[in-house]
Amino acid sequence: MWPDLMQARLIIRLPFLIVVLLCFLVCPAQSNAQLGVLTTYESEGKAPAKKANYVKARKSAVWRALRGAVLQALEDLLGKETRVQSRPQVKKILSSPQKYVKSYRFLESVDDDLEGESRVRLEVVLWTDALNKALNSAGLVSSAVNQKAVVVLILERSFTARPTGRFWDYVPMSEISLAQNLMSGGIHVIRRDRVANTVSEDRVRFAARGDVTAAVDIGLKAGAGIVIVGNAASTSRAGSAKGPVNVQANLSVKVVSVIDSKVIAAKSDFASARAVDPVNGELQAFEIVGEKMGDFLESTIKRYWQPQEKQAAPAMQGESPKVVPTPPPKPAAPLPKKPGLMEDL
Structure with a gap:
């Protein structure tokens, strides 16, 4: 009876463990879960292992690889020239690369004792919708x-x-x-x-x-x-x-x-x-x-x-908005074309 009881407990706990594992895997992207095509990049990162602490060095190398993947995506979206001209805004986005990462996997991981550093090569999947929104908030999309x-x-x-x-x-x-x-x-x-x-x-x-x-x-x-x-x-x-x-x-x-x-x-x-x-x-x-x-x-x-x-023409500060009554629309009449639009083009 005892083996059967243990097996039953494992069966009950297994779905819970699977849910916990899935939550852990998607945790980096929980705030930016977007629909659409996910863009994949391959990126490398390395970091020195101070006092032979390769665990901490590997974490830093992963962060730098994620940053490199986001940098590649920004260059694809903006072009190299615009990216270089917008260094302050790009630097702010790159300060938190994990916000735009859905997932990643290791292609290579090396702790080099001779060089005293840790190196990683990752395949990174990014939420490009989240990047587009960040660019829009920074005013880069409208300027591009x-x-x-x-x-x-x-x-x-x-x-x-x-x-x-x-x-x-x-x-x-x-x-x-x-x-x-x-x-x-x-x-x-x-x-x-x-x-x-x-x-x-x-x-x-x-x-x-x-x-x-x-x-x-x-x-x-x-x-x-x-x-x-x-x-x-x-x-x-x-x-x-x-x-x-x-x-x-x-x-x-x-x-x-x-x-x-x-x-x-x-x-x-x-x-x-x-x-x-x-x-x-x-x-x-x-x-x-x-x-x-x-x-x-x-x-x-x-x-x-x-x-x-x-x-484009907001009201002046302190000026209360004027309520102008508008006549009810005439459903039978076609919508008039606004003058000046063609000249703006």
Whole structure:
């Protein structure tokens, strides 16, 4: 009976031990648990073992390796030039690197008696959302981007042609249509070739799936305050063998604010076209859905910019705010376009 009783006690205690172990593992990141893609870096650190205290030296080496990983992430987000110019803010962030670390594991650990030092090599997983928020609080994000600039990146599947190269080797029809419609509305759109050499294709795919961290990273590298990412696809619907072809184009996008690190709008739409040539039909369908989506995004983005413009002129200290009655909105009337926005762009 005694062995069975001990076994039962172990079974009861095992879940508790597992919970304690999990809490210990996630403890470094409990205050910054963010959703999104986790960025992994490899970093090294070393520290002298004073009075042959290798335990303390190893802890210092780990801290320096974590600091090195955060430094790599900051350089990826800001660029080397901006990071160097912002040394005070960067130094403050680097003073507590563990705040941005989700987890890490040892790739190598050496206590060198001859050199009198401890060396470690770590694989570090960082919360990049937490880093973005820290940069935003320090004013580095807003200084690194043009708040009135937009970058548009669309992953597209075409039924008339399959892309044989990388994402950056061709320009999707849906992306061209959407960008042109936004520019016609007075919105400054950054050309895709400005980010082609700094943003990886995987990063675009992560952003298109809805990852805010990846989208913010794209905006920082492009210098854009707004990132529009999404997916597009065209399909051929049933028709006569020799007659015109019915083509449907679908477009789904998310609009991400780089400054606020959040999605400010999301929309899906479609359009159809009919043509003898499938390619012409596809071009027409993408042009129509791009125009529809462009109208929606233009008004959405400009409405998002309006509160920022109002905050640029705060009331004087000691002056009580004046309450100005506003007439009730007319639901039937369309929203008027504010003058001056296009001039600001």
